[in-house]
Every structure is written in structure tokens, then in C-alpha cells.
Amino acid sequence: MHLPDWLARRAALHPERPALICAGQTWSFASLHRDADLVALCLRELGVQPGDRVALLARNSPGYAAILHATPRCGMVLVPLNTRLSEQELAWQLADCRPRLLIYDEAYAAQVASLPVRSVALENLGMARSPTFDSPTSPTSSSDQQIDLAAPHTLIYTSGTTGQPKGALLTAGNHWWSATASMLNLGLNEADRWLAVLPLFHVGGLSILMRGAIYGMPVVLHERFEPTAVLQALVEERVTLVSLVAVMLQRLLDHDQAGVLPASLRCVLLGGGPAPRPLLEACAARDLPVAQTYGMTETASQVATLAPADALRKLGSAGQPLLPMELRVEAPTGEVGEICVRGPMVTPGYYNRPEATAKALRDGWLHTGDLGYLDEEGYLYIVDRRSDLIISGGENIYPAEVEAALLAHPAVAEAGVVGMPDATWGEVPVAFVVAREGSTPEVNALLEHCRASLAGYKIPRRITLVNELPRTAAGKLRRNLLRTML
Amino acid sequence: MHLPDWLARRAALHPERPALICAGQTWSFASLHRDADLVALCLRELGVQPGDRVALLARNSPGYAAILHATPRCGMVLVPLNTRLSEQELAWQLADCRPRLLIYDEAYAAQVASLPVRSVALENLGMARSPTFDSPTSPTSSSDQQIDLAAPHTLIYTSGTTGQPKGALLTAGNHWWSATASMLNLGLNEADRWLAVLPLFHVGGLSILMRGAIYGMPVVLHERFEPTAVLQALVEERVTLVSLVAVMLQRLLDHDQAGVLPASLRCVLLGGGPAPRPLLEACAARDLPVAQTYGMTETASQVATLAPADALRKLGSAGQPLLPMELRVEAPTGEVGEICVRGPMVTPGYYNRPEATAKALRDGWLHTGDLGYLDEEGYLYIVDRRSDLIISGGENIYPAEVEAALLAHPAVAEAGVVGMPDATWGEVPVAFVVAREGSTPEVNALLEHCRASLAGYKIPRRITLVNELPRTAAGKLRRNLLRTML
Numbered sequence: 001m002h003l004p005d006w007l008a009r010r011a012a013l014h015p016e017r018p019a020l021i022c023a024g025q026t027w028s029f030a031s032l033h034r035d036a037d038l039v040a041l042c043l044r045e046l047g048v049q050p051g052d053r054v055a056l057l058a059r060n061s062p063g064y065a066a067i068l069h070a071t072p073r074c075g076m077v078l079v080p081l082n083t084r085l086s087e088q089e090l091a092w093q094l095a096d097c098r099p100r101l102l103i104y105d106e107a108y109a110a111q112v113a114s115l116p117v118r119s120v121a122l123e124n125l126g127m128a129r130s131p132t133f134d135s136p137t138s139p140t141s142s143s144d145q146q147i148d149l150a151a152p153h154t155l156i157y158t159s160g161t162t163g164q165p166k167g168a169l170l171t172a173g174n175h176w177w178s179a180t181a182s183m184l185n186l187g188l189n190e191a192d193r194w195l196a197v198l199p200l201f202h203v204g205g206l207s208i209l210m211r212g213a214i215y216g217m218p219v220v221l222h223e224r225f226e227p228t229a230v231l232q233a234l235v236e237e238r239v240t241l242v243s244l245v246a247v248m249l250q251r252l253l254d255h256d257q258a259g260v261l262p263a264s265l266r267c268v269l270l271g272g273g274p275a276p277r278p279l280l281e282a283c284a285a286r287d288l289p290v291a292q293t294y295g296m297t298e299t300a301s302q303v304a305t306l307a308p309a310d311a312l313r314k315l316g317s318a319g320q321p322l323l324p325m326e327l328r329v330e331a332p333t334g335e336v337g338e339i340c341v342r343g344p345m346v347t348p349g350y351y352n353r354p355e356a357t358a359k360a361l362r363d364g365w366l367h368t369g370d371l372g373y374l375d376e377e378g379y380l381y382i383v384d385r386r387s388d389l390i391i392s393g394g395e396n397i398y399p400a401e402v403e404a405a406l407l408a409h410p411a412v413a414e415a416g417v418v419g420m421p422d423a424t425w426g427e428v429p430v431a432f433v434v435a436r437e438g439s440t441p442e443v444n445a446l447l448e449h450c451r452a453s454l455a456g457y458k459i460p461r462r463i464t465l466v467n468e469l470p471r472t473a474a475g476k477l478r479r480n481l482l483r484t485m486l
Numbered sequence: 487m488h489l490p491d492w493l494a495r496r497a498a499l500h501p502e503r504p505a506l507i508c509a510g511q512t513w514s515f516a517s518l519h520r521d522a523d524l525v526a527l528c529l530r531e532l533g534v535q536p537g538d539r540v541a542l543l544a545r546n547s548p549g550y551a552a553i554l555h556a557t558p559r560c561g562m563v564l565v566p567l568n569t570r571l572s573e574q575e576l577a578w579q580l581a582d583c584r585p586r587l588l589i590y591d592e593a594y595a596a597q598v599a600s601l602p603v604r605s606v607a608l609e610n611l612g613m614a615r616s617p618t619f620d621s622p623t624s625p626t627s628s629s630d631q632q633i634d635l636a637a638p639h640t641l642i643y644t645s646g647t648t649g650q651p652k653g654a655l656l657t658a659g660n661h662w663w664s665a666t667a668s669m670l671n672l673g674l675n676e677a678d679r680w681l682a683v684l685p686l687f688h689v690g691g692l693s694i695l696m697r698g699a700i701y702g703m704p705v706v707l708h709e710r711f712e713p714t715a716v717l718q719a720l721v722e723e724r725v726t727l728v729s730l731v732a733v734m735l736q737r738l739l740d741h742d743q744a745g746v747l748p749a750s751l752r753c754v755l756l757g758g759g760p761a762p763r764p765l766l767e768a769c770a771a772r773d774l775p776v777a778q779t780y781g782m783t784e785t786a787s788q789v790a791t792l793a794p795a796d797a798l799r800k801l802g803s804a805g806q807p808l809l810p811m812e813l814r815v816e817a818p819t820g821e822v823g824e825i826c827v828r829g830p831m832v833t834p835g836y837y838n839r840p841e842a843t844a845k846a847l848r849d850g851w852l853h854t855g856d857l858g859y860l861d862e863e864g865y866l867y868i869v870d871r872r873s874d875l876i877i878s879g880g881e882n883i884y885p886a887e888v889e890a891a892l893l894a895h896p897a898v899a900e901a902g903v904v905g906m907p908d909a910t911w912g913e914v915p916v917a918f919v920v921a922r923e924g925s926t927p928e929v930n931a932l933l934e935h936c937r938a939s940l941a942g943y944k945i946p947r948r949i950t951l952v953n954e955l956p957r958t959a960a961g962k963l964r965r966n967l968l969r970t971m972l
Contacts, residue, residue, distance in 0.1 A: 001830065003810035012864050013806050180666050184701065188673040214809075215670065320499050323700075324489035344487065378498050 003176065005145035007033050007069045007213040018218040021193075021237055022062050027131040029216065035066035038126040040073035043101070046120060050075030052100035053155060055117070056201075057081045057090070057108045060223045062131075063122045064200050065209050067103060071154070072147045072172055076100075079155045079167070080201035083108065084395070084455040089165075091115060093157050097167055097351060149173030155351050156203055158297045158396070165401075167351035168297045170203070177344035178207060178300035179214040181322040185305055186241070186267055186291070193218045195233055195242040197225040198394065204243055204271050207301040227255035238264050245272030245394030246279060247425055249290070253282055267291050267308060271301075272394035273426055274318075274382065280311050294318030294382060298347040298366055303327065304380045317379040318372075328365075329374050336383050339372045340365040388479045390419035390427050395457050397429050399479070402450070402458055406431060409449045411441035416469045416482045417460060431460035432482060434469060441465070489662065491631035493519050493555045493699040504704040507679075507723055508548050513617040515702065521552035524612040526559035529587070532606060536561030538586035539641060541603070542687075543567045543576070543594045546709045548617075549608045550686050551695050553589060557640070558633045558658055562586075565641045565653070566687035569594065570881070570941040575651075577601060579643050583653055583837060635659030641837050642689055644783045644882070651887075653837035654783045656689070663830035664693060664786035665700040667808040671791055672727070672753055672777070679704045681719055681728040683711040684880065690729055690757050693787040713741035724750050731758035731880030732765060733911055735776070739768055753777050753794060757787075758880035759912055760804075760868065766797050780804030780868060784833040784852055789813065790866045803865040804858075814851075815860050822869050825858045826851040874965045876905035876913050881943050883915050885965070888936070888944055892917060895935045897927035902955045903946060904968045917946035918968060920954060927951070 010019070011033035020027040027035070048054055054076045058064050071078045079097050081090060094102065094117050102119040104112045112119050123129075153172040157165040194212060196219055198205035212219035220237045222229055225248050233239050242265065244252070249270060252261075268283070268290045275292060283290045289308035295301045304327060306319030321327035324343055331337025342365045349357030360367055371384040390397040399417035406415035414434035419427035435441050443463045450459050470481035496505070497519035506513040513521070534540055540562045544550050557564045565583050567576060580588065580603050588605040590598045598605050609615075639658040643651040680698060682705055684691035698705035706723045708715055711734050719725050728751065730738070735756060738747075754769070754776045761778060769776045775794035781787045790813060792805030807813035810829050817823025828851045835843030846853055857870040876883040885903035892901035900920035905913035921927050929949045936945050956967035 003829075004812055006809060009809050013809075180670075183669060183674065184666075187675055187678075188669065189675055190673055192673075323492060323495050323499075326490055343489075 001149045001173070002146040003149060005072065005147050006176075007036060008145045010213060010216040014216060017216065019212060020062050020065055020219055020221055022221040023223075025062075025131055027062055027065075031131040032062070032066060032069065032213075035062070035127045036069035036073060039066050039070035042124075042126040043070065043074045043076065046101060048074055048076050048100050051077065051152075053077045053079050053097045055079040055081055055094060055097065055099040055102040056104075057083060057102060057112065058105040058122055058200075059083065059107055060196065060200050060205070060221055061105065061122070062221065063105070063125070063127055065212075065219075065221070066127055067122070067125070068200075068206065068209055069213060072151065073145065075151070077152045077155050077169070079157075080206060082157070082201050082455065083199070084457060086451075086453050086455055087111060087114065088453045089455060093165060093167070096157075096165070097155060147172045147176075149176060152348075154206070156201075156206075156297045166353050166356055168347045169349060169351055170297075170300050170347055174300040174345050174347065175207065175210045176214065177324070178302065179211045181325060181343075181345060182207075182211060182302055182305075183215065185302075185322050186269075188215055188217070189240065189266070191238070191264070192240045193220055193238060195220045195222070195230065195237075195239040197222045197230060197248070198243055198245070199224075202394075203297045203301050204245075204295070204394070208243060225251075227251045231256060231260055234265055235260055235262050238262075240264055240266045241269065242267075243269045243271065245426075246270060246275040247393045249275070249283070250279055250424075253279070253286075259286070261286060261288060263287075265289075269293055269302075269305070271295060273391040274316050277315055280315060284312055292318055294380065296368065298360070298368075299325070299341060299343075300345045300347075303341050303345075306379070310379075314375075314379050317375070317381050319380065320378055321380070327380065329372055329380075331373065333374055333376060336371050336373045339368045339370045339380070339382070341368060342366065388418065390417075390429050392419070392422070392427050392429065392457055393425040395455075397458050399429070402429055402431065402454065402460060405450050405453050405458075406433060406446060406460075406463075408453070409441065409446055411436055411439035412446070413437070414469050416477050416479065418479050418482045418486070420461065420486050422461075428461040429458060430462040430464070430486065432464050432466050432469060432485065434466060487635045487659070488632040489635060491558065491633050492662075493522060494631045496699060496702040500702060503702065505698060506548050506551055506705055506707055508707040509709075511548075511617055513548055513551075517617040518548070518552060518555065518699075521548070521613045522555035522559060525552050525556035528610075528612040529556065529560045529562065532587060534560055534562050534586050537563065537638075539563045539565050539583045541565040541567055541580060541583065541585040541588040542590075543569060543588060543598065544591040544608055544686075545569065545593055546682065546686050546691070546707055547591065547608070548707065549591070549611070549613055551698075551705075551707070552613055553608070553611070554686075554692065554695055555699060558637065559631065561637070563638045563641050563655070565643075566692060568643070568687050568941065569685070570943060572937075572939050572941055573597060573600065574939045575941060579651060579653070582643075582651070583641055633658045633662075635662060638834075640692070642687075642692075642783045652839050652842055654833045655835060655837055656783075656786050656833055660786040660831050660833065661693065661696045662700065663810070664788065665697045667811060667829075667831060668693075668697060668788055668791075669701065671788075671808050672755075674701055674703065675726065675752070677724065677750070678726045678752075679706055679724060681706045681708070681716065681723075681725040683708045683716060683734070684729055684731070685710075688880075689783045689787050690731075690781070690880070694729060711737075713737045717742060717746055720751055721746055721748050724748075726750055726752045727755065728753075729755045729757065731912075732756060732761040733879045735761070735769070736765055736910075739765070739772075745772070747772060747774060749773075751775075755779055755788075755791070757781060759877040760802050763801055766801065770798055778804055780866065782854065784846070784854075785811070785827060785829075786831045786833075789827050789831075792865070796865075800861075800865050803861070803867050805866065806864055807866070813866065815858055815866075817859065819860055819862060822857050822859045825854045825856045825866070825868070827854060828852065874904065876903075876915050878905070878908070878913050878915065878943055879911040881941075883944050885915070888915055888917065888940065888946060891936050891939050891944075892919060892932060892946075892949075894939070895927065895932055897922055897925035898932070899923070900955050902963050902965065902968045904965050904972070906947065906972050908947075914947040915944060916948040916950070916972065918950050918952050918955060918971065920952060 015030035196208040501516035505518040682694040
């Protein structure tokens with residue numbers, strides 16, 4: 001099914017309405033639409049063909065948004081790269097998706113120089129550096145632009161149980177359905193403005209830009225989370241919606257001694273794992289409506305969301321699935337089982353990974369690997385994230401990935417990584433290591449080794465040398481026992 | 487594509503929230519969901535099979551809503567009948583769609599008795615007479631219910647140029663996309679309540695019930711438009727949205743001498759043809775936000791809607807097409823041509839009318855037969871409704887249908903019908919008649935003859951005997967010249 005290009009239609013309907021507010025400047029819908037057209041034109045001139053992957057290594061910026069919206073216009077598949085990855089991790093992902101081009105912003109120029117891929121600076125894509133105030137493109141030409149809902153739109157890497165990242169494909173339709181499902185849940189007010197401080201290379205940040213264009217809603221974009229700037233935006237930019245992870249929300253409350261959080265803020269969408277009770281209670285005491293959400297890259301963001309009114313009554317729950325997402329737990333009500341989801345927001349599969357796709361997607365149901373249960377009212381509780389996933393400040397860390405890095409060191413025979421509760425980050429990774437016979441690895445050397453191949457947030461906070469790791473008879477690592485050794 | 491049954495999901499998510507408010511009683515989502523289940527069960531027991539048509543002849547009532555939502559649950563295709571039709575017109579439509587069953591409410595018992603179709607009283611469908619307050623059905627069972635978006639959901643008769651009504655099929659998906667498109671245009675607030683006073687047998691009324699279930703929004707339902715009751719509902723039921731036709735809006739303003747129209751009313755969706763300037767100016771003077779809309783049965787309601795802020799600036803315009811509807815005029819910008827629309831809200835076709843379907847739908851584009859133009863900003867102006875359609879108080883009247891009734895009288899040789907401007911109804915039908923040689927038809931006898939076969943609103947307000955009708959060389963009636971004879 002084809003739909004009209006949503007950004008083009010918004011530009012035709014209300015060209016002057018703010019689409020993006022960033023660093024004191026405002027891009028209207030007409031202006032953002034024009035920038036997206038310029039980027040698409042430029043990429044086509046650079047040889048980008050329909051179906052080509054185009055990687056993007058950049059900080060949050062209006063240019064990022066223009067590139068995202070240019071995606072269907074030149075038929076490319078955008079691959080937003082995590083800017084925190086090590087050079088080795090980046091090289092691996094680029095080798096996997098073989099992009100026609102890598103777009104980077106100046107902050108990463110040095111890093112990109114050593115990567116084996118053709119690259120272009122974001123600054124050279126033809127966009128004006130400031131918003132343009134020309135009259136919009138004629139609505140007749142805009143309304144001709146189409147978006148194929150079945151076409152792959154985005155390819156976002158998500159680490160897997162084996163430690164090898166997989167590129168989850170998201171179609172334009174996945175994004176559309178996710179945006180409308182979120183609207184059916186949270187509503188859409190005339191005054192709505194969504195603040196994006198999460199990185200745009202994650203689906204949690206990127207989906208805010210999709211919603212902005214589909215709803216015709218202004219997005220306030222920050223380069224990164226900075227509590228003072230967020231507080232200021234909430235007040236001065238009259239932000240009504242914001243997506244955060246728990247560690248950010250806590251820092252926000254810590255900074256808000258003056259109690260300036262305005263009443264216009266109608267919902268904090270809180271992702272990245274369950275929030276601690278004291279945090280939710282502090283929010284309730286300030287009348288701050290918090291909606292806990294459960295989502296993942298493979299579902300183009302939210303799967304289930306807890307209504308703010310239920311925040312304390314259903315503490316720890318991720319709420320009910322969004323309409324039209326279907327959710328089932330492979331166990332009777334109240335008992336723990338694997339969480340499976342189905343619906344038009346679910347990925348068609350992993351890029352060039354037929355086996356992983358077949359394993360994850362069966363009869364249209366995505367087997368998330370996460371464990372949870374449904375209470376008698378149908379509210380979802382997550383018991384254990386998939387594959388012992390560690391969520392640290394909203395970033396996903398797969399133990400297997402960190403273990404693989406440690407095992408690559410010549411002095412390491414075995415490695416086991418688990419998450420340790422942390423007051424600030426929710427969890428941090430810690431490692432247990434068995435030395436290779438005759439070797440005596442130094443912790444500092446191991447950390448140094450990890451730093452060469454892993455993003456900073458994945459580096460174990462602690463490495464403990466042990467004589468052996470707890471394993472099943474079949475030799476499988478027993479992480480639950482590992483956790484008791486913390 | 488299948489989606490979860492929306493009403494079932496709303497009942498699971500917020501069972502206690504009001505779904506329907508009617509005549510001082512409130513049906514919660516759990517209660518409405520249960521009634522829909524009871525109706526579906528009852529209809530299956532009455533032998534209704536998937537694909538069967540089930541006709542419904544009833545006034546606006548909560549039972550009507552339960553039957554509508556039971557539709558996908560027993561796989562039937564609901565045929566809402568216009569209660570104002572003559573017995574002859576009803577019999578024609580029933581013969582055309584051959585329903586398994588006709589559901590009627592007590593007001594039409596006598597009329598139904600003479601119709602050649604198996605019938606059942608709405609009161610006997612198993613619904614409680616008052617809302618039930620039991621605990622909701624368990625969410626697990628509810629979440630299993632599915633709606634096939636491609637399945638025909640509703641069959642609504644719309645008169646055609648030949649005078650023979652055609653049954654426009656609307657799929658569940660047509661309704662879903664229409665509801666989400668309307669939401670993308672008007673937004674959705676926590677406090678929203680939509681007042682339905684239009685008849686539910688028209689898509690303008692019926693679509694409000696669909697939105698209510700899909701959005702999880704309370705619908706305030708009136709049996710008919712009655713200005714005092716509407717004013718009272720706007721204030722006491724805190725209605726925020728209402729769908730009206732111009733004649734109703736005018737009567738509402740006439741009744742609102744005390745100026746009680748509350749600020750909570752955030753939009754009047756005004757359908758059924760362009761509103762006169764004095765009416766729009768009176769609304770502007772009272773800060774009453776009016777959104778002119780253009781829609782039709784074949785598109786499951788709205789096609790284009792004018793934002794209230796543009797009401798006077800773009801006087802007479804129907805606004806821009808709703809996202810994701812596509813609209814084109816088969817003429818250059820500013821020039822008049824046929825209005826064509828495409829999108830997921832468009833009917834798959836007319837029931838058992840392959841030729842009419844092929845003529846109307848080409849390459850996915852619905853050729854509406856309406857004439858209009860787009861201004862340089864992409865705003866649609868309707869110049870002439872299809873086939874000289876007369877719109878009288880929101881009801882469509884096809885001249886050909888009235889002409890056919892007149893021609894059936896033995897004293898009539900030729901008949902021509904056009905709309906005459908009317909301060910109250912917008913337009914009323916008037917007829918010009920050429921007597922058969924040797925006959926001298928009496929006007930009163932002709933009117934009596936019309937009353938036997940036509941709904942009251944279709945009876946010509948005036949019949950003028952003439953010697954000949956203006957025709958083209960090919961013998962085609964020249965209605966534009968007929969209008970000058972008024």
C-alpha cells in the first residue's frame with residue numbers, strides 16, 4: 001500500500017507551522033520538507049539507488065531529521081549508527097550492511113577517515129545551515145510523492161544473544177503504524193510538542209521524528225540530554241510530551257529543586273526498563289504524569305504502555321499492548337513465559353539473516369526472548385529481558401557481546417557477564433573471568449583490551465577473576481548463579 | 487491484514503470508561519462490548535453466516551451501536567437502512583441485497599410486517615435494556631478477537647445517476663483508516679466526547695460510533711437532532727466535538743439566544759454541502775470553531791476538511807484532503823474538473839454492480855462525479871455535486887430518482903428535477919413536467935403519486951407544468967437551463 005509522503009502533505013497543509021525547534025532556530029514544515037528534498041536530490045546525484053543502504057553517523061541535529069525524511073524520497077534504507085560504538089564495532093556493522101555511502105557529521109570526521117567506506121559530510125548534502133523561509137513547494141507536486149508502506153525504511157542494529165549485532169529492518173509502514181498506535185494511546189492535542197533528547201540512532205529517538213511528521217506536530221530537538229536545557233525547554237518551548245529513560249528522569253528531578261516542571265507537560269514516556277518505585281513516587285508527588293513503556297527496535301518503538309493514572313497501582317508493569325499491537329505470553333495468566341507480539345509495527349526481519357529471522361518470526365509472531373507475565377487485568381510485567389539483556393541508562397548491552405570481547409584476550413579462558421544494579425544507570429555490566437592456564441591476566445589490561453573493541457557503556461564496571469564459572473551439565477553458563485556471586 | 491477487535495481492546499484497557507451516553511444512561515466500554523457479544527451470539531443462533539447481509543431499520547439507539555460492533559464478530563455485512571424511505575424504496579433495497587435477516591426497532595414494526603423478508607425485533611437480540619455493570623470479559627478472551635480489514639463491514643445505499651440506488655461496500659479497513667485519518671486532522675484529547683445527532687444509517691453518523699470504539703472515546707448519542715437537547719448536551723455532557731449539517735447548525739444558533747454554547751466545544755464538523763457565509767460569520771462572531779468537510783458514503787465519510795482557522799479566509803472551500811487520502815482534480819490548478827480520490831478509506835466497490843464499480847474505480851481512483859477545483863494553496867472547492875445531486879438538510883437527492891417516480895405516472899410524458907435554493911434546507915427539489923398528449927395531470931395527484939414511492943424529503947416542493955424541457959441535440963436534459971426557469 002502506498003500513502004502520500006506525510007511530510008510533503010504536512011508542508012502543504014500548514015507550511016508555516018514549526019516542525020523542528022533546535023538550538024534557538026525553528027524549521028517550519030515547508031522548510032524541513034524542502035531540506036528533505038534537497039538531501040534526496042543530493043544523494044541521488046551521489047549515486048544512491050533505490051534499495052541502497054546509506055549509513056548515518058551523526059549527533060542529533062535538524063540535518064538528521066532531513067535525512068530521515070529524505071529516505072523514502074530516494075528509496076534508500078537508512079542505517080542510523082550508534083555514535084558510541086568503537087571503531088571495530090562500526091566497521092563490523094558497515095561490513096554487514098555494505099552501505100553505498102556513509103553520511104557523518106564533523107564530530108566524527110577523524111573516526112570516519114579510517115573506515116573502509118565511501119563517505120560524505122552531512123554539511124555537504126545541500127541543506128541550508130539555517131531554516132529557509134521561502135514559500136513552500138507547490139502542493140500539487142508534493143501530493144504526488146508516495147511512500148510505499150512495505151518498503152524497508154530503516155535498518156537499525158540490535159545486538160543478539162550470540163554477541164553479533166543483527167540489523168532489524170523497519171518498513172515505512174512499521175513507522176506509520178507505530179506513530180498512529182502511539183496517538184491512539186496518548187491522544188494528540190493542538191498544543192502538543194514532543195521533546196527529543198534520546199539519541200536519534202535509537203528507535204526511541206527516531207520514532208519521535210516520525211510522529212512529528214505524521215502528526216504535523218513540532219518536535220523540540222536537543223543534541224543530548226542535559227537536565228538544565230531540558231527544564232528550560234519544558235518551560236520556554238512549552239513541551240507537552242517527552243521520551244526519557246529512568247536515569248534521565250531521575251537527574252531531571254534532582255535538578256528541578258525549584259519545582260519549575262510545568263503543568264503543560266502532559267506525559268513523560270519512560271522507556272528503557274522498569275523505573276524504581278521511589279522515582280515513580282517522586283513523580284506522583286509532583287503530579288508528573290509518567291507512562292512506563294515497553295518497546296524494542298524490532299517493533300519500531302512502543303509495544304505496551306502503562307497509563308500514567310496506573311503508574312503506582314500497577315507498579316512495575318508496562319501496561320497493556322497498544323492498539324493494534326497483539327501481545328501474548330506463552331504461559332497461563334499470572335505465569336511467566338516468553339513475550340510474543342504481532343502487528344503491523346513488527347519488523348519483517350533481520351537484514352541478510354534468514355535463520356535469525358525464521359527463529360524470531362513465526363506465524364507473524366515476534367518471539368522477543370523477553371520473559372514476562374500478564375496479570376488478571378491483562379497488564380504486562382517484564383520479568384527478565386531477553387538473553388539476560390543488561391539495560392544501562394537506556395542502552396542495551398548483551399552479555400554475550402562483552403564476553404566475546406573478553407574471550408578475544410589471550411589470557412582469558414572463560415568469561416561471564418551480568419548486570420549489577422546501579423543507582424544511577426539502573427544496571428552496569430560486571431564480568432567474571434577464568435584465566436587461561438599459565439596466564440595471570442591483569443584487570444587493567446583486560447579493561448584496556450575491551451576499550452579497543454567495545455563502546456564505553458559496555459565496558460565492565462568490575463572484572464573479577466574466578467576459578468570457574470557456574471555451568472549447567474551441558475556446559476551452558478548459569479547467569480542466575482553468576483548474579484548471586486555479585 | 488487483521489487487527490485486534492478494537493471495541494474488545496478498549497473494553498480490556500479501560501472497562502469503566504463511558505463508551506455511550508444516551509437518554510440519561512451510560513454504557514461503559516465493558517458494557518457495550520458485552521452487548522456486541524450478545525448480539526453476535528444471538529445472530530449466529532438465528533442462522534446468520536459469515537458474508538450474510540443483515541439489514542437494520544432503526545432509530546439511533548445504543549442497540550444500534552451494539553449491532554454495528556457485532557458486525558465483525560459474526561462476519562455479517564450490516565446494511566443500515568434509511569428510515570425515511572418509502573416502503574417501495576425499502577423493498578427495492580432489500581431485494582437488491584437479499585439480507586438473511588432484517589433487524590427493526592418497534593417504531594417500524596408495522597412497516598416491516600409487509601416487507602418480504604425474515605425479521606427480528608432489535609429488542610429480542612439479547613441485549614440488556616440498561617447498561618450492565620458486571621466485570622468485563624476477561625482480557626485474554628477479548629484479545630483473541632480479530633477484525634479482517636479487507637472484509638466487507640457495511641453496505642450503505644447511495645442513489646445513483648440512473649435513479650437506481652447502489653450499495654456501497656465499506657470494509658472494516660475503510661472505517662479504521664477513516665477514523666485514524668480524522669484523528670490525524672482533528673487530534674484526540676483526553677476529554678473528547680463526540681455528539682452524534684446525525685442518523686446512524688448515514689455514514690456521517692455511523693462513522694462517529696466507529697471513531698468512539700477505535701479512539702476509546704465516549705459518544706453522546708441522540709435519537710434525532712433537537713436543538714434544545716443538543717444545547718443541553720453540549721453543556722451538561724461536556725461535548726467537545728459534534729457533526730452537523732448546515733441546517734442544524736443554523737437552528738442551533740437560532741436557539742442559542744442565551745449564548746450558552748460552551749468553550750469546551752472544540753469543533754463542529756460541518757458536512758452535507760457548503761455552508762452559507764452568514765452562518766459561518768455568525769459562528770466566527772461567537773468563537774465557534776467550524777470545520778467544513780467534504781465526504782461521501784464511498785469514502786467512509788470525510789475526504790477533505792477545512793481547518794476552523796481557515797473558515798472565513800477560505801470561504802466555500804472544503805479544505806485539503808485528510809492524510810492519507812489522495813485527491814486530484816482532472817484539470818489544471820484553478821480550473822474545474824472531476825474530483826477523484828484514492829486511499830485506504832475508499833470503497834472496494836458497489837455490491838453486485840461490476841459495471842458501476844468499474845466505471846467509478848479506475849486504477850484505485852474513485853471518480854466521484856463531483857466537480858471542483860483546487861486553488862494555488864491546494865484547497866478544494868466543490869463547484870457542482872455529482873450528477874446534479876441535490877443536498878437538502880444533509881440528505882442526498884438524485885434528480886433522476888425523483889424524475890423516475892414522476893415518469894411512472896400515466897399522465898406524465900417528461901420530467902426534469904433540479905434543486906432550488908432554500909434558506910432552511912440549503913436546497914429543495916422542484917420538478918418540471920410535460921404532460922402526456924391528451925392528459926392534464928393535476929399537481930396534487932402527482933404529489934400524491936410521489937408520496938407513495940419516495941421518501942418525504944424527496945417529494946418536489948413545487949411541480950410546474952411546461953410544454954417542453956430544454957434538451958441537447960442528443961436529447962439529454964439540460965439541467966443548467968432548467969435551473970434558469972426557476
